Amino acid sequence: MNHNTPDAPLSPLPRTGFDRFQEAIRYARTEAMITGLAALSLYRFAAAPPPGMIERIDVLVARTRRLRSTHQIRVVRAVEPPHPVEIDALPVAPVPRALADAVSALDDAGVVRRLLTEAVSGGHCEPGAVVRELNRARLLTRPHVVDAVDSLLAEGRSIAEDRLYAMVREFALPDPLWNVDLRLPGGPHLGGVDAFWPDQSVAVELDTRAPRQDDDALWTEYTRKREHLERLGITVVHLTPRKLRESMDQQATVVRTALMAAGDRQPAAYVVVLPR
Structure with a gap:
């Protein structure tokens, strides 16, 4: 598996979070990666819960995998999984994909807006990459997501x-x-x-x-x-x-x-x- 490496080193993951993330990857076995809020916590998003506070870990796998979600692990499927980024020796979905998977499970408009804005203002990715993933996941029909995207595009233009x-x-x-x-x-x-x-x-x-x-x-x-x-x-x-x-x-x-x-x-x- 090819891994991309983040530009800046991140501080070590707390052991309690690391063990749970490792367990999730072992459960999913090969060609799997952490996604959703769990992935954003690994990227150290301030708007995401810290690793030790993640209640359920999202794991992204190929659509053809026969794997069931559990109480602590939610299986997310992709037709063509992206190349993962490696953080703390864990395979992690790229930020745009992780955001889309996180947003799909969130109803809190404030949290969605803070996550999307931090992705751009924190230099993790460009607005276009985020919106492409949200569109792919058919999330742009949700009013609170559309409102957050408008804020995101305004933030992206200001930075540009x-x-x-x-x-x-x-x-x-x-x-x-x-x-x-x-x-x-x-x-x-x-x-x-x-x-x-x-x-x-x-x-x-x-x-x-x-x-x-x-x-x-x-x-x-x-x-x-x-x-x-x-x-x-x-x-x-x-x-x-x-x-x-x-x-x-x-x-x-x-x-x-x-x-x-x-x-x-x-x-x-x-x-x-x-x-x-």
């Missing part, structure tokens, strides 16, 4: 915007106009962008969309706006939260290259810039 500000500052890019709307003089609204350099006609747009049931419509609207701006001679640089987190230097180079290439392009159409 902070990273964009940091990129401009740390890599000494020219100061743009932040969070503006673009409009043709006396004409239609062209849409909002997260950063705009009017002298070079370069815009940056953060793609913080998440795959939800209306994703196709959102993607169509986003593509239409981008194509319209580019027909007017405005270069649109598309950045995702993950790219900013994992390769900020490369994204800064992309933006710098677009700014430097402005002199080689035909002049862009004049647009009115308004605060958003």
Whole structure:
């Protein structure tokens, strides 16, 4: 079995929790992993109970396994189980999958919101990965989950915007106009962008969309706006939260290259810039 390793070392698991988790894995035997609230406790989520306080341990196995739940162990099945992360020598489901399995058994809106928000603000994963798993588990029909997802996406956008500000500052890019709307003089609204350099006609747009049931419509609207701006001679640089987190230097180079290439392009159409 291939295991991924968390980026940062975690403190040792208390023995009482460790023994119970080991017992759950031994019960499920091969190709099994801890998931749900138990997994989030292993990731040291503040919003999850500590390992020793987990009443029932969720264990993720392949759908074809013949295994029954017990009083202390809940068997969760997957058509294609993900690659586990190894924590304290235990196989653990990745955070997005563990969150979905935890949320499926929770009715407390406050707990669900705190878990989802901590996943993003704590740097465990991107909002899109969480929403994909919630959608796969058909949890986006539950009102308290939808409300929590809205908070999650707002948190994810705020973090991505902070990273964009940091990129401009740390890599000494020219100061743009932040969070503006673009409009043709006396004409239609062209849409909002997260950063705009009017002298070079370069815009940056953060793609913080998440795959939800209306994703196709959102993607169509986003593509239409981008194509319209580019027909007017405005270069649109598309950045995702993950790219900013994992390769900020490369994204800064992309933006710098677009700014430097402005002199080689035909002049862009004049647009009115308004605060958003």
